[in-house]
Amino acid sequence: MHEVGYHRVVHNTFLIFLSVIIIQCSYADPLNVTVPQSRLTAARGHSVILGCEFSPVFGKNPDISSLVLTWQRKEDNRVVHSFYYEQNQLNTQNFAYQNRTSLFRNQLNKGNASVKIDNVGVQDAGHYLCIVSTNQGTDRAELQLDYGAFYTEPRLTISVDSSDISVQYETEGFPAPEVMWKGGHGENLSEQTTTSMQSDEGMGLYHIKSSYTAPNKPLNFTFILKNQLLHQHLQRPVIISGKQLTK
Ligand SMILES: *[C@@H]1O[C@H](CO)[C@@H](O)[C@H](O)[C@H]1NC(C)=O
Ligand SMILES: *[C@@H]1O[C@H](CO)[C@@H](O)[C@H](O)[C@H]1NC(C)=O
Ligand SMILES: *[C@@H]1O[C@H](CO)[C@@H](O)[C@H](O)[C@H]1NC(C)=O
Ligand SMILES: *[C@@H]1O[C@H](CO)[C@@H](O)[C@H](O)[C@H]1NC(C)=O
Ligand SMILES: *[C@@H]1O[C@H](CO)[C@@H](O)[C@H](O)[C@H]1NC(C)=O
Numbered sequence: 511m512h513e514v515g516y517h518r519v520v521h522n523t524f525l526i527f528l529s530v531i532i533i534q535c536s537y538a539d540p541l542n543v544t545v546p547q548s549r550l551t552a553a554r555g556h557s558v559i560l561g562c563e564f565s566p567v568f569g570k571n572p573d574i575s576s577l578v579l580t581w582q583r584k585e586d587n588r589v590v591h592s593f594y595y596e597q598n599q600l601n602t603q604n605f606a607y608q609n610r611t612s613l614f615r616n617q618l619n620k621g622n623a624s625v626k627i628d629n630v631g632v633q634d635a636g637h638y639l640c641i642v643s644t645n646q647g648t649d650r651a652e653l654q655l656d657y658g659a660f661y662t663e664p665r666l667t668i669s670v671d672s673s674d675i676s677v678q679y680e681t682e683g684f685p686a687p688e689v690m691w692k693g694g695h696g697e698n699l700s701e702q703t704t705t706s707m708q709s710d711e712g713m714g715l716y717h718i719k720s721s722y723t724a725p726n727k728p729l730n731f732t733f734i735l736k737n738q739l740l741h742q743h744l745q746r747p748v749i750i751s752g753k754q755l756t757k
């Protein structure tokens with residue numbers, strides 16, 4: 511009887527001791543996952559780093575054996591990249607991200623859970639979750655990725671007949687741009703121009719055709735295209751000199 515009671519006391523003391531440790535772990539230093547940028551932009555065909563950090567990091571002897579890191583799409587839970595048992599776990603990765611993602615392996619033990627996505631396409635636009643579990647707990651952070659495509663070098667076509675000169679530029683990019691034509695003195699030529707924008711939703715590109723038609727005589731004007739999302743600003747001056755171009 512005496513011995514049983516003694517063991518129970520030891521046992522209870524141990525439980526209290528254990529509870530104190532657990533409570534201290536979970537209240538003193540809960541895992542905190544943050545993203546340095548909650549919204550960022552990626553350009554078609556380029557790479558982008560989705561930043562994510564967690565703290566506290568592991569103790570003095572970094573041991574990432576307890577780390578479970580999952581990057582996933584918020585919309586449909588598709589797995590973008592996953593890491594546990596100290597390895598990339600790519601068997602659960604969604605096909606759309608195959609061969610395009612990587613972590614910064616030597617930064618994981620510093621609390622850097624960022625993922626790099628290569629060859630960005632329109633389907634990569636959306637919301638991402640960075641979910642981290644360690645022996646300090648579980649937490650998640652969210653970010654939004656916007657997609658853009660730099661407009662290609664505009665292709666110039668000039669058609670001339672006896673009365674008119676028509677100048678057309680064609681280019682592809684995303685999202686829809688701001689298009690302007692300006693005369694030699696900065697005047698707005700919108701009245702004499704037509705612009706068509708065809709969107710190819712699946713490809714994530716707008717096909718732009720913009721033309722300016724003027725009487726057949728020497729001309730001096732500029733085609734301007736702005737992609738606000740990617741801060742792209744194209745300006746292509748055109749000078750047509752000489753006398754009448756036909757006959
Ligand atoms: C997590 O870390 C961020 C940045 O260091 C801080 O602003 C935030 O208050 C922390 N959140 C918690 C729950 O500790
Ligand atoms: C990824 O790479 C592997 C090996 O090179 C290849 O077999 C597979 O088709 C690739 N997947 C995609 C989606 O490109
Ligand atoms: C995480 O690693 C990436 C790649 O080296 C780097 O660009 C990013 O700045 C790092 N983040 C932090 C918080 O160190
Ligand atoms: C075109 O117009 C600009 C602005 O007025 C002027 O600086 C430039 O010299 C002109 N070029 C020609 C060939 O007329
Ligand atoms: C040019 O004029 C058109 C209408 O004629 C107008 O919609 C457009 O905003 C003007 N652009 C600039 C840069 O003033």
